[in-house]
Amino acid sequence: MPDATNLSFGVDVGGSGIKGGIIDLDTGEMVGDRHKVLTPQPSTPEAVAAGVAEVVEHFDWTGPVGITLPGVVTDGTMRTAANIDKGWIGTDVYQLFGTTLGDRRLSVLNDADAAGMAEDRFGGGAGVDGVVMLLTLGTGIGSAILINGTLVPNTELGHMIIHGKEAEHQASSKVKEDKGWSYEKWTHKLSRVLEAYEALFWPKLFIVGGGISRKSDKWIPLLTNSTPVVPATLRNTAGIVGAAMAVDTGLRT
Ligand code: BGC
Numbered sequence: 001m002p003d004a005t006n007l008s009f010g011v012d013v014g015g016s017g018i019k020g021g022i023i024d025l026d027t028g029e030m031v032g033d034r035h036k037v038l039t040p041q042p043s044t045p046e047a048v049a050a051g052v053a054e055v056v057e058h059f060d061w062t063g064p065v066g067i068t069l070p071g072v073v074t075d076g077t078m079r080t081a082a083n084i085d086k087g088w089i090g091t092d093v094y095q096l097f098g099t100t101l102g103d104r105r106l107s108v109l110n111d112a113d114a115a116g117m118a119e120d121r122f123g124g125g126a127g128v129d130g131v132v133m134l135l136t137l138g139t140g141i142g143s144a145i146l147i148n149g150t151l152v153p154n155t156e157l158g159h160m161i162i163h164g165k166e167a168e169h170q171a172s173s174k175v176k177e178d179k180g181w182s183y184e185k186w187t188h189k190l191s192r193v194l195e196a197y198e199a200l201f202w203p204k205l206f207i208v209g210g211g212i213s214r215k216s217d218k219w220i221p222l223l224t225n226s227t228p229v230v231p232a233t234l235r236n237t238a239g240i241v242g243a244a245m246a247v248d249t250g251l252r253t
Pocket of ligand 1: 069070071072080082083110111112113136139140141142143156158168
């Protein structure tokens with residue numbers, strides 16, 4: 001196992017997979033391969049914690065571990081679970097992961113917050129001053145707001161009511177898929193969501209992530225909001241990189 005001070009470890013817990021790997025914090029790059037196990041169904045805290053341990057053990061990694069979860073984490077407790085087993089609500093996440101990962105430093109944070117930290121430092125937001133907003137467009141919509149690299153955690157803008165409906169219920173990539181919408185139809189909805197966000201937060205830049213950002217050349221040009229929108233560049237490693245960054249700094253949200 002590589003062991004240098006600039007290496008850290010992140011695990012990103014998503015609806016379909018639990019992915020992790022060793023991250024070089026100087027470059028934001030993965031050292032070696034990413035390892036993925038399927039997210040257990042039902043995705044209960046105990047089952048997911050076992051999956052996270054499996055990913056960590058795959059690398060024989062014994063150092064600190066950062067972990068993302070798709071919900072609000074405050075004071076070491078998971079508060080919401082919009083797209084994961086409801087058993088997470090009220091779970092003491094440090095106790096949970098401490099049980100399967102043993103006595104080591106851990107940071108547990110929201111998935112979009114982690115992706116935002118990574119994209120802001122190493123990806124689409126690198127070199128941009130001021131307020132940057134990252135949105136993950138997947139099963140739900142995750143959000144992260146950063147100012148000059150500092151995160152405001154747990155913003156949860158995917159649940160903002162816009163034109164009478166939660167943003168993630170009208171503009172996530174899952175909604176596009178479920179309804180069979182064209183990019184034109186979907187970007188119309190997404191533009192309205194971005195317009196609502198920019199009217200309140202006035203970011204310098206939106207970074208859009210999630211699987212659909214891989215085809216961003218097909219739809220970013222169709223957006224009609226004012227603020228520039230760029231695709232996430234770290235692709236499927238942003239959450240892992242952000243988790244690794246978080247534990248390195250000892251972040252607790
Ligand atoms: C959750 C957020 C999460 C996002 C993406 C939303 O439904 O409330 O916490 O960041 O989905 O996973």
